Amino acid sequence: MASQPSNAAVTDGAAHxxxxxxxxxxxxxxxxxxxxxxxxxxxxxxxxxxxAMTEHSVGVDDAGGITERKTHxxxxxxxxxxxxxxxxxxxxxxxxxxDRFLFMWDDLVRGAIGAVVLVDTERLDQCFPAVDxxxxxxxxxxxxxxxxxxxxRHQLDDVREALGLSAGVPLIYTDAxxxxxxxxxxxxxxxLAMERLK
Amino acid sequence: MADDFAPSALDxxxxxxxxxxxxxxxxxxxxxxxxxxxxALVTTRTEGKPQKGLTPEKKKILQLAAExxxxxxxxxxxxxLPLGVVRVLVTDLSDNEYLTIHATAPVxxxxxxxxxxxxxxxxxxxxxxAAL
Numbered sequence: 001m002a003s004q005p006s007n008a009a010v011t012d013g014a015a016h017x018x019x020x021x022x023x024x025x026x027x028x029x030x031x032x033x034x035x036x037x038x039x040x041x042x043x044x045x046x047x048x049x050x051x052a053m054t055e056h057s058v059g060v061d062d063a064g065g066i067t068e069r070k071t072h073x074x075x076x077x078x079x080x081x082x083x084x085x086x087x088x089x090x091x092x093x094x095x096x097x098x099d100r101f102l103f104m105w106d107d108l109v110r111g112a113i114g115a116v117v118l119v120d121t122e123r124l125d126q127c128f129p130a131v132d133x134x135x136x137x138x139x140x141x142x143x144x145x146x147x148x149x150x151x152x153r154h155q156l157d158d159v160r161e162a163l164g165l166s167a168g169v170p171l172i173y174t175d176a177x178x179x180x181x182x183x184x185x186x187x188x189x190x191x192l193a194m195e196r197l198k
Numbered sequence: 199m200a201d202d203f204a205p206s207a208l209d210x211x212x213x214x215x216x217x218x219x220x221x222x223x224x225x226x227x228x229x230x231x232x233x234x235x236x237x238a239l240v241t242t243r244t245e246g247k248p249q250k251g252l253t254p255e256k257k258k259i260l261q262l263a264a265e266x267x268x269x270x271x272x273x274x275x276x277x278x279l280p281l282g283v284v285r286v287l288v289t290d291l292s293d294n295e296y297l298t299i300h301a302t303a304p305v306x307x308x309x310x311x312x313x314x315x316x317x318x319x320x321x322x323x324x325x326x327x328a329a330l
Contacts, residue, residue, distance in 0.1 A: 018267055018300035021237045022315075022323055041330070047275035079236075079271055084326025091237045091269065106309050107281075111235060113315060113323065137309050183330055190324045197317055 019083070023091040024189055025108050027134070028118035029126025033146045033176035034094035035078040037118060041182045042080025042092060050076045075104060090186075095130065105133055114140035114189040118176065121145060121154045124162055131163060140193045144174035144185045234285045239267040239300045240292070247296060255279060256287055256296075263297055 026034045039046045078094040093108045109115070117130045127143070134141040145152065145159055156171050165171060170188050175181040242264040249257055258277050262268050268276075274284040291297045 018239050018241070020319070021235075021239060021269070022319065023237050047272060049271050049274040050280050079275075081269075081272075082327075082330070084323065085329065086322050086326065088322055088326055089237075089239075089267075090323060090326070091271070093236065093271070107236060109309050110311075111237075111314055113320065139309070179330075183327060186327050187324065190320055190327065193315065194317065194320045194324070197315075197320070 017087065019087045019089040021089050021091065023093055023108075023112045024186060025093050025095060025105075025112045025115040026118065027095040027105075027115050027127075027130035027141075028146075029120065029123055029130075032118045032120045032123070032126065033148070034118055037116070037146075037174075037176035037182050037185075038078055038080040038092045038094055040177055040179045041082060041186070043083055044081050046078045046080045046094075048076055048078050077104075077108070092186075102129060102133060109133075109137070109139060112139065114142070114193045116174075116185050116189055117141055117143045118174070119143055119145045119159065119163075120148070121159060124159070127163070131165070140189065140196050142170040142172065142185065142188045142192060144172050144188075146176050147173055234270055234289060234299070236271040236281065237269050239269055240273070240288055240297050241267055241300070242297045243295060245295075249296075252296075255283075256291055259284070259287055259291060260296055267300070 026037055028034055035046050075096045077096050080092045082090045082092070084090055093112075095108060096104055115130075115134050117127050117134065119127045131141075131143070133139075143159075143163065143165060145154070145156065147153075152173050156173070159165075160171050170192055172185060172188060173181075174185045240259075240263050242260045249260060252260070255277060259273055262273055262276055270284055270288060271281065273279075273288065274281045277284065279287075288297070288299065292299045
């Protein structure tokens with residue numbers, strides 16, 4: 001058409017104004033279900049992006065028997081997107097699983113509403129770097145225990161104690177495969193961010 | 199425009215990249231592109247500036263961002279190029295008026311800076327997620 005606004009390539013009617021973009025970070029240990037979590041609620045299939053690395057990471061991932069299906073040799077992270085009413089796009093960024101890639105997290109976390117730290121109670125220690133990271137920067141975060149087989153194996157109080165979480169950090173059960181459960185986790189993060197504004 | 203895409207690394211779904219990543223940026227690293235958020239949206243400008251002489255990677259970015267708003271992260275994923283490379287290419291394309299970067303919240307490199315996150319924004323997000 002003749003006179004489109006110069007900054008609007010999108011031709012379909014009302015979409016000339018760019019959506020407002022927000023993001024929530026999904027963190028946690030290696031292979032804890034971050035991509036599953038994102039995929040359960042994202043409008044698009046989770047996408048994968050990479051940062052160029054000079055150092056490769058073959059064979060040093062400590063994830064028990066699951067190393068074989070995670071053989072990326074670059075820093076990879078998965079993300080998804082949810083369109084919300086009012087021209088809001090919510091991005092969900094999964095952190096690179098291995099804690100030696102913490103240097104990348106600033107990029108992900110800058111401007112984020114908050115974070116969900118996913119926890120596998122069989123490998124609790126894997127979430128320590130994430131908890132430390134968010135605590136140290138006063139980023140609102142919740143801890144969500146991923147019930148892999150739909151069964152909670154541990155009491156939340158025990159998990160809280162094991163992680164040394166302060167009372168102010170919400171701790172919930174989730175199921176990364178279930179849209180209803182991931183939705184509740186996201187709601188909990190946004191509610192926490194709102195409380196922090198007070 | 200049949201000559202838009204020569205067979206290249208972009209067409210190969212199996213390998214991440216077949217040239218050294220920063221070859222496509224002419225060897226430059228991020229610089230001012232560092233401040234470009236992963237979630238920043240871009241769109242190709244409609245003036246129809248000739249794309250002759252642009253690299254296949256840049257043409258691919260312009261093609262993707264002509265269809266809909268595209269975040270830097272999505273461009274990186276679809277082009278199978280590292281984020282740092284896409285940031286440089288997008289900044290270049292913006293400087294040369296091929297595309298528009300739609301500003302996100304005020305750019306601050308401090309992770310602790312949460313000034314862009316307002317109550318009304320959070321309320322909209324909360325209502326939106328609850329309605330999913």
